[in-house]
Amino acid sequence: MSRHWKDRLERQNRLFDAALSNMLHGLCMFDRDHRLILCNVAYARMYDLPPALAEEGTSRAAILDHCAARGCGPADIDAYLDIEREARASHAPAVRNIPLADGRVIKISHSPLDGDTYVATHLDVTEKVRVTEELARANDTLEARVRERTVLVWRQAEALERLLAHEREINDNQRQFVTMASHEFRTPLTIIDGAAQRLLxxxxxxxxIFVEEKAVEIRASVARIIDLMESILVTGRHDAGEGQLSYDRIDLAELIRLCCERRSGIEGTHRFHLDLARLPDRIDADRSALEQVFTNLLSNAVKYARDAPDIHVRAWADEDTVVVAVEDRGIGIDAEDLPRMFQRYFRARTSTGIAGTGIGLHLVRQIVEMHQGVVEVASQRGRGSTFTVRLPRIRPIAASVPATGPLSA
Incomplete structure (x- = not known):
């Protein structure tokens, strides 16, 4: 070889050594027996190798033992060795991030060469991995917050929609009530006016006899207006949370008889058959409130049983409860309407053409529940209805506190 080519080769070797020494990546080459052929400075520094272990011919096992002793070897030696096996099997580079025992993460790339030798690059990607993991965690946190906010927004939207629907229902009910109440007032006032004109x-x-007939018409119409006004006022006081029950020891049988006599005097069209002998002498209750309950139930029985003049009122008691059932044989109620009968302003389909506001039964339930009782209805279309009231015989302990309902001002 000429001097020229020798100088050129030496110059290339020097440049190659300089390039290896200044690489940021750690680089190493091993032969088929896993002995070091060469490594650069970055590789030796990465694993804190002494000069003796960076020399040609050093076994890979010696380097790994040194790293294990220094605490900078692979945390999972099998994962580390799998890179070489993968590269040899595929005859292509294999790349994997390998965590070290000291917490660093090294990106190792094995490339197989001829003669079962291989070259590997080692790059410290600890910071990159940390940032990536932090970004992933931040992204997960952000996605979780977005999901939470989305759920919250949906819930708020659903709550708002429920409020809007409730407001629309209230507005519809109010319009319906105004229409019905106007009709309810107009009808008895028209009767009163007509009767008064005929008397004049x-x-x-x-x-x-003529005067008595007109007087009865006027009294019935006035009673109808008074009942309507009383129901409206009592319901309004209940909604405002005003008043409380005024408990007393009352004769329930006598109260029911009085309500029936008053209704007979007003209507004069129906007969009330009473079975009250099994009631106790006294129960704890608000007399005026229960008077409203049975006045409403008897009025409804008469109103919706025009062609069936017999109304049966049965009552009995057990150890803790009194039960009163008001039964008519009138037009009855459709099965689909029964669950809604005590809702405010609701009127059954069978009541079409019959005057009413839809607040009487709602008021009945309010008063009964204030007494911690229960009111139920059983009915069949065309076969009449039975309204059953169950009340405690003795004032419940919770009722010693003012009730949220309306009655005694």
């Missing part, structure tokens, strides 16, 4: 026209020749 016939005042000089009216006999006692």
């Amino acid at each position: 026209r016939n005042r000089d020749r009216a006999d006692a």
Whole structure:
């Protein structure tokens, strides 16, 4: 070989050594027996290799033992060796991030060469992995927060929709109530006005029977207006949370008889058959409140049983409870409407054409529940209805606190 080529080769070797020494990546080459052929400075520094272990011919096992002793070897030696096996099997580079025992993460790339030798690069990617993991955690946190916020927004939207639907229902109910109440007031007032006009026209020749008939019409219409006004006022006080029950020892049988007599005097069209002998002498209750309950139930029985004049009122008691059932044989209620009968302003389909506001039964349930009792309805269309009230015989302990309901001002 000429001098020129020798100088050129030496120059290339020097440049190659300089390039290896200045690489940021750790680089190493091993032969088929896993003995070191060469390594650069970055590789030796990465694993804190002494000069003796960076010399050609050093076994890979010696380097790994040194790293294990220094605490900078692979945390999983099998994962480390798998890279070489993967590269040899595929005859292509294999790359994997290998965690070290000291917490660093090294990206190792094995490339097989001819003669079962291989070259490997080692790059410290600890910071990159940390940042990537932090970004992944931040992304997971962000996604979780987005999901939480989305769920919250949906819940708020659903709550708002429920409120809006409730408001629409209230507005619809109010419009419906105003329409029905106007009709309810107009009808008895028209009757009163008509009766009064006939009395005036016939005042000089009216006999006692005629005057009595017109007086009965007027009284019935006035009672109808009073019942309506009382229901509206009591319901309003209940909604405002005003008033409380005024408990007393009352004769329930006597109260029911009084309500029936009053209804008979007003209507004069129906017969009330009473079975009250099994009631106790006294129970704890608010007399005026229960008077409203049975006045409403008897009024409904008459109203919705125009062609069935017999109304049965049965009552009995057990050790803790009194039960009163008001039964008519009137038009009855559709099965689909039964669950809604005590809702405010609701009127059954069978009540079409019959005057009413839909607040009477709602008020009945309010008052009964304030007494910690229960009211139920059983009915069949065309076969009549039975409304059953169950009340405690003795004032419940919780009822010693003012109730949220309306009744005694």
